[in-house]
Amino acid sequence: MRNTSEILNKASWIKSDDICPYVYVRTENHIIHPGSRHSQLDWFKDYPILYKNPLELKELEFAEQIYHIEHRAFGPSNMAMPRWVFYDCAVMPGFVAGFAMRSSVLPESLKKNLRWSKDSEWTPLSLFIIIPTMAKGEWVAHNLCSVNSFLEKEEQLYALGFLSKAFGLWYANVETCIGMTQWLSPARKLHSHYGPMEVLSSYSPVHSHAKTLTYRLKVNTNCWLQFFTKEPDLEFLELYRPSGLMVEPKNESNLISIHHNIEKGTGPYFLSATEIAQKNLDESLTLYVPKT
DSSP states (O other): OTTOHHHHHHOGGGGOTTEEEEEEOOGGGOOSSTTSTTTTOOSSTTSOOEEEOTTSGGGHHHHHHHHHHHHHHHGGGTOOOOHHHIIIIIITTSEEEEEEEEGGGOOHHHHTTSOOOTTOSEEEOEEEEEEEOSSTTEEEEEEEEEGGGGSOGGGSOTTHHHHHHHHHHHHTTOSEEEEEEETTOTHHHHHTTSSOEEEEESOOTTSSSSSEEEEEEEOOGGGTTHHHHOOOOHHHHHHEEEEEEEEOTTOHHHHHHHHHHHHHTOOOOEEOHHHHHHSOTTSOEEEEEEOO
16 A cells, blocks of 8 residues: 555555554454555555454453444434444454554544543544354445544545545455445445445335335455546446436335346446536436446
8 A cells, every 4th residue: 555656645644654544353253364455556465463352351442432323423313333243244244444643643632532541552443343143255334433533624534435445345355345334424426446236225114214225246456546546437337237227316206117127137236436526416316227
């Protein structure tokens, strides 16, 4: 990563020796060869990884600090994660990844907003929960948030959330990623940059929020840098064409209609990361289909 100038210019915090990636994972879930599937990406290979084990009582405070960030981020939308869900459904089958800062150098803006302790060497700044599924190479991106969600813009660490998810996908050698996000959530602009986003459900009433997009993507590190450069994804345009259908994020009847099409097998439908980045959250989006 230190050799990737586009990232360093905008996310200069990544150069600090006082910040490092962490993996909160039980010993049995360690990835044997981290990053081997995406070896062409050099962003993370030179970084030492901080490992924390959720089964060790001495690491309880680190978990409490993760909880604090998650509840600050999702509590206002009534989507804060219960502790048993975190333990039973997240860290037992999967792991949490993110970035942490040395507690001794935390700025006052973070001290005021985080649970931290001078007795803890490291304090987490972000969390990305990812869980393996029964399908080979497929993982579910369960939760992603960072301190940026409750800091003033001038205090934020640029792309902290994006890089936290990128690190987790890279670390676990993820081939296919399933994820869920609300159509009108700003997170949609972030999640679309990890590979071509296939729409599995445009309307999800089984979820607490029916207007939830369920997506699947083949992890493609070739397009990750475009999150920073804002360049159009020309590779996507080579592989996909407009289907003639549009998805309207605020229109429930439209979301249901699109979902009926998905159930009929008229897709698969994909979303363009470039279009998502350029449009407001409530604007209509083109649904694309493969050219072949």
